[in-house]
Amino acid sequence: MSAGLLTGTADGLAMPNAMAAAQATAGLLALSSGLSLLALHEAPGIDRLAEATLSGAAGPLRPPLSWQAIPLGTGKLHLLLARSQPGLEAGATLRLAAASGTACRLALQAATDAAALLGTEEPAAHLQLLRFLTGKALGIFRAAEDAAFAGCCLRMAAALGAEAPLAQAAVRCGQDAVYVTLPPGLGAGPLVLLGRRRIQRIAAEGDTAILPDPGPEGGWLLTSGGELVRLALPARRLPGLAQLARSREPGARGLQRAAQAALARRAATEAPIRRLLRDQQLLQPIARTRQHAAPGQPFGAGLDLAVPDHAGGVFLRGWLRDPLGLVASLTLVSPFGEQRLPQAALLRFPRPDLVKEFAGAPHGNADARAGFALHLPEGAAQPAAQWRLRLGLSTGEQVTLVAPPGLLHPQAARDAILSAIAPPHATPELMARAIAPPVERLHALVMAGRGAAEAIRIGEPVRDPAAAVIVPIYRNLHFLRHQFAAFARDPGLRAAELIYVLDSPEQRDEVEHAYRGLSRLYRQPLTLVIQPRNYGYGAACHAGAAEARAPVLLLLNSDVVPAAPGWLAPMLQALRRQKVLSAVGPKLLFEDGSLQHAGLYFLRMPGEAEWFNDHYFKGHPRDWPAAQRARRVPGVTGAALCVRTEAWKAVGGISTDYVIGDYEDSDLCLRLRADGGEIGYVPSSELYHFERQSIRDHGGYTKSLAATYNRGLHHRRWDADIAALMARMGRR
Missing domain, CATH: 2.60.40 (Immunoglobulin-like)
Known part of the structure; x- marks a missing residue:
């Protein structure tokens, strides 16, 4: 394009406000489908272009609009970057109006490339244009991911950079990251990487940088001082950090340490680099574990x-x-x-x-x-x-x-x-200062990362169920058939929906096969919920409750077996007759017929500060007179806990803050109480509980501090409430 394309002439044109106006020609270059660039030498009568308004046939141009003046040998060239929109097309006319009322018409004429738009081959002008475009694209125009715009910038850089210094890619740091040594003397400040599909700002540290892989065609770097640097990968395959770590050459090991240190510095603020660093450490050779343990040594x-x-x-x-x-x-x-x-x-x-x-x-x-x-x-x-x-x-x-x-x-x-x-x-100090804080952090991450459970419906679902029986299962399948057979023989369970939650997904095939066979044998429908991994009792109960449709939920351990048919009805009747009750629990028996549970209460063991859970009349005869009386109790065990669905939802269900299982049942009872409800004991409902069988195969619980951690968490939450409750209700 000749320089004359951008000159203005003073014509007396009729404007809508009847004022005389000048006319000028502006070049128009489409940078992409979303961005356009205008260029003009002057607008007669208008000195402060950045304060003027621009209008087209469709009205005022939509922001953002950004002006930039570039000095040329023939004077200043004014550039305007704008989003592509109606009125910005070759052959159209724009009205440029100053605040004073002076106006000018701009006739838009298409330019084929940046050189034609600028009307000059001066490298300094093209470099200043490139800096303007990339700065605005990374700023108010948010066009860093505009592939067509990035390609346009890349072509400008390639046309300018015949003599540009070279940045050397030295190490591959990941699937899409390379460690680069930069030419000396570039100065401080971030770099702008011009790639085939995007432009992005990159942090540089002295004479090195970690850049996204530019691909075989390479890329260009634009420094904060306005210099261009060419980035090209070598013809040979770049070594990885793990390969350098195994090398015996001092230079390779030094390069590996430098790249690793650069990653570490950026990992503090960049999550992708943190993940990359984690992955590399896991896959790179690990140093051998080393102790100083010889008995003959003085320490x-x-x-x-x-x-x-x-x-x-x-x-x-x-x-x-x-x-x-x-x-x-x-x-x-x-x-x-x-x-x-x-x-x-x-x-x-x-x-x-x-x-x-x-x-x-x-x-x-x-x-x-x-x-x-x-x-x-x-x-x-x-x-x-x-x-x-x-x-x-x-x-x-x-x-x-x-x-x-x-x-x-x-x-x-x-x-x-x-x-x-x-x-x-594990002393209280060890638990409070060393164990509980990291466990709390990690358990929260485990619960936050829970995957979705899968529900398998077997048989025709029960219409309008009176209750949903939710049974978590973890590994021990010894009672599976006995429990299901007892349910199937009980007419009162025909109106209940049975929901089994498998917390050990590795047993899926075996458990699904067993329940399909039992369902066909007894003509009893059920829902089998498969957890993606073992998240513990609380999460399993939530997964089961999510599938329930009944107004009452019964949480039942897999090692609980009814003593006789008709055990569910008394608990449902108690909830119907006493609206103040949010939850109730049955009488539970040991294998020998003695009492295991007639309601739950709290006590402090001698020399202990924390509250423990215990059961009324544990070990007494089955027909112990005091255990034959229905009454309100501080809580009931989660081995068999019957709760109104609306009360469950009101308190957010059972807590998943406890590890694996323990104390979340009493926590639920205390939260139901805090919400205004009461807890009842129903002795006419009798079941056998083969205690701890449902968790005996969980090595992470039986041989760990999980119970101690759970008791401490429970105590911290409820100490004052439990003290007031037990002062009112007492142990007996």
Whole structure:
């Protein structure tokens, strides 16, 4: 385009306001289907173009509108970036009006490319245009993902960059990330990466940067100082970080450490980099676990467990034998930094195994409380897969311990921490400071990440069910057929919907096959709900309740079997007759016929601060007179808990904050009470409960601190309420 295309002439044209106006020609370049660029040398009579208004045949142009002046040898060229819209097309006319009333008509004429639009080949002008376009696209126009616009910018850069310096891609950091060394002297500030499909702002650190993979065609970088840098991948395949980590060449290892450090710095603020770093640590070779445990040494130590809590903290468990006081300092080391650990901050607990192992050691035995645990709430801002503990000795020497890999799924990390200390050794201080905080964080993540359950309906559903019987199942299938047969023989259960929730999905085929056979045999419909993984009793009850249609829910353990038909009706009658009752529970019997449950109450054990759950008349004869009386009680057990559906919904159902199962039944009763309801005991409903059978196969519960954690959580929530309740109702 010749320079004359953009010159203005003073014509006396009739305007709508009857004022004389000038006319000028403006070049128009379509950058993409969504963005257009105008260029004109001047608008006669209008000095401050950025304050003027632009109108077309369809009315005022819609914002955003952005002006930029570029100096040329022939004067200034005024550029306007706008969204494509009616009135911005070749052959149209725009009205440019100043606040003073002066107006000018702009006749739009199409330009074929940037050079034609600018009317010059001056590199400085083209570079300034490129900086203007990319800055606005990343700003108010939000056009960074506009592929056509990105391609236009890429072509401008390629036309300008014949002599541009080269950025060298050195390491592949991930599927879509490369570590790049930049030409020296570019200065500080972010870079703009011009790619084939997008433009984006990239952080640079000195002479290096981590960039998205530009692809085989390469890309261009625009520095904050306005320089262009060409980015091209080498013809050979780039090595990955894991490959460099295995190399014995010092240069390769140094490059790997530099790239890893750059990733670590960006991981603090960029979630994709955090995920990339986590994945790399999991897949790269892990250092061998290392302890200092020879009995003949004057001291010994080990870091058994270092588990991030996925919320910025890390849990540590280890041991230290130092009879001569040689260990002067402890430093926790990760790939992202170091932090000193005062020995006084370690929470100690007994390790009888170490006392036995080091008995008779020449320099002294292990202390009875040689174990230590610690939670650092802010100690793992970055996701480290493996941790080290460096021991500084009084002689100035250092010994480094290496923990096993600890970057685990939240559920595995939660269970590892709960199993870190034997229950008899877990003091209230250890629970409060070292165990409960990371477990609470991890369990919340487990519950938040629950997948959707799958419901399988077997047989014709019951119409207008009076109650929904919800039975969670986890691994132990010993009572499955006995319980279902008892239900099927009971006429009162024909009006109930049976909902079984399988919390061990690995047993799906076996359980589904069994229930399909039982349903056909007894002509009893049911719903089988499959949890995607074991989330615990509370989550299983919620999954079952979500499928229920009845006005009453009965939560029933899989190891509960009716003593005789007709057991459900008395509980339903109690709820119908006493509107104040939100929930009721039956009489439960041990295998030998003695009482296991006649209502639940709370007590403090001697020397204990926390409340425990217990059952009235436990171990008494089945027909113990006091247990034959229906009455209100503090709570009832979740082994058989009958609750109004509306009351369940009003309090949000059973809590999923408790790990695996325990105390959520009394928590539900207390929340129903807080909502204005009462809890009742119905002795005419009798069932056998083969206690703890439904959870006996759960190693994560039976051998861990889960029950201790749950009791502490329950106590913190309800201490004052329980004290007031028990003062009113009493143990007997």
